[in-house]
Amino acid sequence: MQAPVMSLSPDDGDPLSLRPPAFETIDELRARMAMEQRAKEISDRIDEELEKARVAERKGPKPIKILLLGQSESGKSTTLKNFQLMYDPKAFRAERASWRAVIQLNVVQSIQIILDAMDRAQKYEHEHLSAQGAKKGPTYLTLDLLEIKARLAPLLEVENTLIRRLTGGGSELMPTQTDQTSRAMYNSSKQGLKEIAINSTIPWKNAFNRLIRSEERSSFDSADGIDWEDPEDPWPILNQCMKDMQQLWDSPGVKQLLVKQKIKPDDLNGYFLDSISRVAGARYVPTDDDILRARLKTLGVSEHRFKISTSGAVRDWKVYDVGGHRSQCPAWAPFFDDMDAIIFLAPISGFDQTLEEDHRINRLEDSIKLWTMIVTNQLLKNTNIILFLNKIDIFRTKLASGIKFKDFVVSYAERANDVDTATAYLKRKFGGIMQEASSSPRVFYCHFTTVTDTASTKYILSNLKDMLMRQNLVKTNLMS
Numbered sequence: 007m008q009a010p011v012m013s014l015s016p017d018d019g020d021p022l023s024l025r026p027p028a029f030e031t032i033d034e035l036r037a038r039m040a041m042e043q044r045a046k047e048i049s050d051r052i053d054e055e056l057e058k059a060r061v062a063e064r065k066g067p068k069p070i071k072i073l074l075l076g077q078s079e080s081g082k083s084t085t086l087k088n089f090q091l092m093y094d095p096k097a098f099r100a101e102r103a104s105w106r107a108v109i110q111l112n113v114v115q116s117i118q119i120i121l122d123a124m125d126r127a128q129k130y131e132h133e134h135l136s137a138q139g140a141k142k143g144p145t146y147l148t149l150d151l152l153e154i155k156a157r158l159a160p161l162l163e164v165e166n167t168l169i170r171r172l173t174g175g176g177s178e179l180m181p182t183q184t185d186q187t188s189r190a191m192y193n194s195s196k197q198g199l200k201e202i203a204i205n206s207t208i209p210w211k212n213a214f215n216r217l218i219r220s221e222e223r224s225s226f227d228s229a230d231g232i233d234w235e236d237p238e239d240p241w242p243i244l245n246q247c248m249k250d251m252q253q254l255w256d257s258p259g260v261k262q263l264l265v266k267q268k269i270k271p272d273d274l275n276g277y278f279l280d281s282i283s284r285v286a287g288a289r290y291v292p293t294d295d296d297i298l299r300a301r302l303k304t305l306g307v308s309e310h311r312f313k314i315s316t317s318g319a320v321r322d323w324k325v326y327d328v329g330g331h332r333s334q335c336p337a338w339a340p341f342f343d344d345m346d347a348i349i350f351l352a353p354i355s356g357f358d359q360t361l362e363e364d365h366r367i368n369r370l371e372d373s374i375k376l377w378t379m380i381v382t383n384q385l386l387k388n389t390n391i392i393l394f395l396n397k398i399d400i401f402r403t404k405l406a407s408g409i410k411f412k413d414f415v416v417s418y419a420e421r422a423n424d425v426d427t428a429t430a431y432l433k434r435k436f437g438g439i440m441q442e443a444s445s446s447p448r449v450f451y452c453h454f455t456t457v458t459d460t461a462s463t464k465y466i467l468s469n470l471k472d473m474l475m476r477q478n479l480v481k482t483n484l485m486s
């Protein structure tokens with residue numbers, strides 16, 4: 007006679023400690039004991055392998071470690087993506103499906119910023135005009151634009167769906183702004199935008215693996231990891247809204263409105279808005295460049311491992327990416343110890359912007375403060391510090407458009423408002439702070455970078471790799 011089957015419900019306490027069934031035949035007892043024996047053997051084998059790996063790690067040369075530092079949006083994660091593209095392209099490309107969702111969200115949120123600006127203008131004009139009793143229609147907002155705005159209403163739902171999927175699911179995971187320990191957070195300060203951040207201590211794919219369903223599905227494109235028949239993919243709605251989004255972005259009225267409301271091009275992801283027909287087109291697969299442009303705020307610190315070879319020697323590398331939001335800075339210090347190099351990113355294009363987390367603080371001034379903090383830190387006095395004066399492309403465009411550097415940097419005085427003079431000034435400023443902070447001469451490594459440009463960044467990172475490998479070799483030889 008078969009014994010009654012016991013089923014474990016989730017409420018039965020620890021589901022991992024399987025209690026023997028209350029009624030068990032001899033055969034069942036033998037089968038269970040054999041199964042337990044097999045499970046123990048597997049577990050022992052795993053322990054052995056782990057121990058072997060630990061011993062091998064202790065015996066082998068120490069990995070080369072790099073820490074990426076800088077304020078939020080300085081380009082740390084983008085620099086990390088360059089590392090991944092250079093030294094682990096397979097893994098980088100396997101994440102395309104996840105980045106595709108981030109890009110869709112970047113597009114929808116940029117459009118949402120425009121729609122919110124239109125809302126504000128509508129309200130203002132309504133109140134203003136009705137106060138005067140005027141019957142005139144809105145000035146910036148033509149009837150055409152208002153119709154487009156109404157047709158784009160479904161994007162709000164797309165935004166919510168994408169946020170829910172990217173942050174891992176149900177509403178119980180919907181984080182609060184202040185909950186730094188949660189896996190994600192929203193920042194509602196950026197023009198009302200619910201910017202999401204994924205906690206880097208959660209392996210990156212875990213946040214997105216719901217997007218990758220089953221490799222057996224016929225619709226699954228294994229090269230890109232995109233499930234083309236995923237019913238939750240917002241692609242059909244984006245495609246349906248494509249022309250309206252394009253018209254909105256191209257409209258001179260909207261451009262004037264953005265200027266009037268002081269919404270800067272940096273607040274919108276113009277790169278994707280300029281490519282809307284591609285991004286919202288059929289079977290859109292992000293290019294490497296698209297992935298580098300995708301914006302996802304980092305929370306916490308994440309470690310990324312690479313195997314990198316130079317002249318036949320293969321070494322383990324660890325690159326650490328941190329969140330640059332002010333609330334995240336206390337998490338940096340424990341990583342200062344034992345780093346071979348720090349890449350410090352200062353986004354110089356931020357000279358006319360303020361911090362998202364505190365609108366009283368100028369972004370460039372904040373970068374200079376952080377830089378001072380890093381170069382004066384005693385734990386880092388022997389660490390290579392490499393400065394990336396980043397976003398030089400945006401810096402160039404801003405100066406060319408007539409924005410005056412001296413209006414934001416008083417000490418720049420009457421120097422010429424051109425890129426060469428301004429960048430030379432910045433290099434001297436940052437270099438001077440480092441020399442002043444050092445009791446003995448210290449090499450000042452400084453590059454003007456656009457880390458979204460893979461070709462120039464590859465060149466810089468590969469020189470950095472050679473330098474660190476050489477230094478490491480000398481150190482190892484001296485010690486042996």
Ligand SMILES: Nc1nc2c(ncn2[C@@H]2O[C@H](COP(=O)(O)OP(=O)(O)OP(=O)(O)O)[C@@H](O)[C@H]2O)c(=O)[nH]1
Pocket residue numbers: 076077078079080081082083084085298299300301302303304305328329330331396397398399400455456457458459
């Ligand atoms: N145009 C331009 N955009 C850049 C450059 N570097 C980074 N970006 C963009 O700036 C945005 C922010 O870059 P991230 O690398 O996410 O910044 P981060 O320092 O990791 O920011 P946190 O995670 O918030 O600390 C992304 O959309 C990037 O594509 C650059 O040199 N030029």
Ligand SMILES: [Mg+2]
Pocket residue numbers: 082083084302303304327328329330
């Ligand atoms: Mg980041």
